[in-house]
Amino acid sequence: MALSIKPIADRVVVEAAPAEEKTASGIYIPDTAKEKPQRGTVVAVGGGKVDEPLTVKVGDEVLYGKYAGTEITHEGKEYLIMRESDIYAII
Amino acid sequence: MALSIKPIADRVVVEAAPAEEKTASGIYIPDTAKEKPQRGTVVAVGGGKVDEPLTVKVGDEVLYGKYAGTEITHEGKEYLIMRESDIYAII
Amino acid sequence: MALSIKPIADRVVVEAAPAEEKTASGIYIPDTAKEKPQRGTVVAVGGGKVDEPLTVKVGDEVLYGKYAGTEITHEGKEYLIMRESDIYAII
Amino acid sequence: MALSIKPIADRVVVEAAPAEEKTASGIYIPDTAKEKPQRGTVVAVGGGKVDEPLTVKVGDEVLYGKYAGTEITHEGKEYLIMRESDIYAII
Amino acid sequence: MALSIKPIADRVVVEAAPAEEKTASGIYIPDTAKEKPQRGTVVAVGGGKVDEPLTVKVGDEVLYGKYAGTEITHEGKEYLIMRESDIYAII
Amino acid sequence: MALSIKPIADRVVVEAAPAEEKTASGIYIPDTAKEKPQRGTVVAVGGGKVDEPLTVKVGDEVLYGKYAGTEITHEGKEYLIMRESDIYAII
Amino acid sequence: MALSIKPIADRVVVEAAPAEEKTASGIYIPDTAKEKPQRGTVVAVGGGKVDEPLTVKVGDEVLYGKYAGTEITHEGKEYLIMRESDIYAII
Numbered sequence: 001m002a003l004s005i006k007p008i009a010d011r012v013v014v015e016a017a018p019a020e021e022k023t024a025s026g027i028y029i030p031d032t033a034k035e036k037p038q039r040g041t042v043v044a045v046g047g048g049k050v051d052e053p054l055t056v057k058v059g060d061e062v063l064y065g066k067y068a069g070t071e072i073t074h075e076g077k078e079y080l081i082m083r084e085s086d087i088y089a090i091i
Numbered sequence: 092m093a094l095s096i097k098p099i100a101d102r103v104v105v106e107a108a109p110a111e112e113k114t115a116s117g118i119y120i121p122d123t124a125k126e127k128p129q130r131g132t133v134v135a136v137g138g139g140k141v142d143e144p145l146t147v148k149v150g151d152e153v154l155y156g157k158y159a160g161t162e163i164t165h166e167g168k169e170y171l172i173m174r175e176s177d178i179y180a181i182i
Numbered sequence: 183m184a185l186s187i188k189p190i191a192d193r194v195v196v197e198a199a200p201a202e203e204k205t206a207s208g209i210y211i212p213d214t215a216k217e218k219p220q221r222g223t224v225v226a227v228g229g230g231k232v233d234e235p236l237t238v239k240v241g242d243e244v245l246y247g248k249y250a251g252t253e254i255t256h257e258g259k260e261y262l263i264m265r266e267s268d269i270y271a272i273i
Numbered sequence: 274m275a276l277s278i279k280p281i282a283d284r285v286v287v288e289a290a291p292a293e294e295k296t297a298s299g300i301y302i303p304d305t306a307k308e309k310p311q312r313g314t315v316v317a318v319g320g321g322k323v324d325e326p327l328t329v330k331v332g333d334e335v336l337y338g339k340y341a342g343t344e345i346t347h348e349g350k351e352y353l354i355m356r357e358s359d360i361y362a363i364i
Numbered sequence: 365m366a367l368s369i370k371p372i373a374d375r376v377v378v379e380a381a382p383a384e385e386k387t388a389s390g391i392y393i394p395d396t397a398k399e400k401p402q403r404g405t406v407v408a409v410g411g412g413k414v415d416e417p418l419t420v421k422v423g424d425e426v427l428y429g430k431y432a433g434t435e436i437t438h439e440g441k442e443y444l445i446m447r448e449s450d451i452y453a454i455i
Numbered sequence: 456m457a458l459s460i461k462p463i464a465d466r467v468v469v470e471a472a473p474a475e476e477k478t479a480s481g482i483y484i485p486d487t488a489k490e491k492p493q494r495g496t497v498v499a500v501g502g503g504k505v506d507e508p509l510t511v512k513v514g515d516e517v518l519y520g521k522y523a524g525t526e527i528t529h530e531g532k533e534y535l536i537m538r539e540s541d542i543y544a545i546i
Numbered sequence: 547m548a549l550s551i552k553p554i555a556d557r558v559v560v561e562a563a564p565a566e567e568k569t570a571s572g573i574y575i576p577d578t579a580k581e582k583p584q585r586g587t588v589v590a591v592g593g594g595k596v597d598e599p600l601t602v603k604v605g606d607e608v609l610y611g612k613y614a615g616t617e618i619t620h621e622g623k624e625y626l627i628m629r630e631s632d633i634y635a636i637i
Binding site: 036037051052055056063065084085087088089090091 | 095096097098099100102104135137138141161162163164172
Binding site: 127128142143146147154156175176178179180181182 | 186187188189190191193195226228229232252253254255263
């Protein structure tokens with residue numbers, strides 16, 4: 001599941017979940033929800049900042065702000081690269 | 092009462108109280124009150140920040156800013172995910 | 183005099199004094215004074231921040247900014263919840 | 274000369290000097306001077322902040338910004354409560 | 365590959381990749397992508413800041429913000445000088 | 456040359472040089488220069504801030520920003536009271 | 547090459563290079579380039595800030611932001627006084 005990308009410092013790469021899905025724990029995020037957080041899976045994490053190690057790790061399912069991060073394309077797939085502080089929770 | 096969500100750092104998940112209710116300690120927050128804080132129950136807490144452990148814990152009834160946090164939906168119920176600093180007091 | 187509310191961190195709950203009163207030490211704050219600080223009594227205090235304990239304690243009469251804090255209602259009485267930094271002085 | 278007011282943290286209470294006066298050291302601050310600092314006497318000081326004790330003490334004559342502080346009235350006299358950083362110098 | 369430039373503190377010099385290329389790891393950044401990060405190669409790095417050594421090193425392929433940095437011209441070639449925080453990831 | 460004023464913390468009092476003069480080291484600051492720094496002599500210095508002693512001392516000739524500081528009048532002479540960070544250099 | 551000016555803290559004095567020149571290392575900065583950094587030689591450096599010694603030294607050729615610093619005139623020559631953080635690189 002991990003990508004061959006090394007985000008800098010407190011950045012992480014997230015693969016967004018397909019819209020209208022349910023998570024294992026039953027959180028349902030409809031595609032039409034405006035302003036609601038998005039769900040995705042962490043696929044790469046940075047090394048953290050001085051004295052601030054990251055909390056999320058590769059494989060974590062996370063909720064993050066709807067407008068968080070910057071899109072990158074890798075082998076035809078879209079990913080988001082964002083700061084860990086853009087992530088609300090591990091679900 | 093606890094949710095299977097792990098908020099990041101200083102974030103907490105709160106279940107808002109139904110409107111027009113009285114708390115055990117008798118604080119009454121009418122639904123029509125504009126700008127008044129809202130009441131709710133903490134259902135998940137993050138791990139805190141470096142050297143700043145969180146004060147609230149799961150099960151605490153709290154007052155928080157009317158516009159605090161971001162809504163998430165879980166098994167048909169609405170929750171709010173917010174930073175602990177959006178919480179005014181434990182009641 | 184203390185309320186059963188536990189403000190978070192550096193927040194305190196203040197019961198505002200009735201308008202046009204004189205304090206024991208003789209400070210007179212007329213109701214019509216514009217921009218003048220308000221007087222009240224501290225009824226609950228938070229636990230302070232890391233390395234920054236609070237100075238005010240329950241029972242202290244204080245002066246605070248006219249627009250400081252957020253109103254809460256408790257058993258028919260209005261209180262203000264504010265940060266200690268909104269308080270100018272203990273009188 | 275000291276007032277029975279305990280300013281919080283880095284705040285001090287100052288009694289403004291009458292306009293158009295000369296200080297002992299001969300600094301003359303005309304009443305009509307626009308934007309010039311004001312002169313006054315410190316009548317109460319706070320306990321300082323963590324690791325930042327205050328420099329001014331009760332009795333010090335000080336220069337402070339023309340628009341510094343908030344007015345309070347005590348036994349018919351006007352005082353100003355301000356942060357020490359609003360004070361330019363002890364004269 | 366290294367340039368004879370010594371960036372100050374947390375700055376790095378990057379040689380932008382030609383548009384429409386694929387990287388070794390298969391990340392494809394089309395030239396027409398709006399707001400997508402750019403790819404380039406680090407050719408010079410600063411000494412870092414106090415207690416914050418740099419993560420990237422000369423030779424690293426990196427993704428950086430589309431509008432990051434300032435252009436400099438060296439022997440007919442364009443380079444960008446930017447802060448390391450403008451770099452998203454090493455690819 | 457020193458004044459009987461004790462600036463607070465990182466503040467200093469400067470006596471501005473007459474316009475159109477040359478300094479000993481030959482820096483010429485014409486009176487008509489717009490936006491150019493001004494020259495003056497330090498006549499009083501504060502005690503510095505915690506862990507940040509001041510660099511300038513009484514008697515130093517300094518260059519400072521054209522709009523730096525606040526004017527005070529002392530025995531008929533104008534002085535400027537400013538923060539040390541408003542001073543560019545000792546000349 | 548050094549000037550008899552002692553910049554305060556993290557400031558440095560730079561003598562701008564004549565326009566349209568090539569540096570020893572071949573970086574060419576045309577006079578007409580808009581927004582491109584400027585080249586110059588450091589002629590005086592401050593003592594740095596607490597725990598942040600300066601990186602540049604007298605004699606270094608540097609690139610700096612086109613609008614960095616404040617002009618001063620010394621014996622008929624123009625110099626710029628700027629903070630070290632306005633300097634991009636030593637070339």
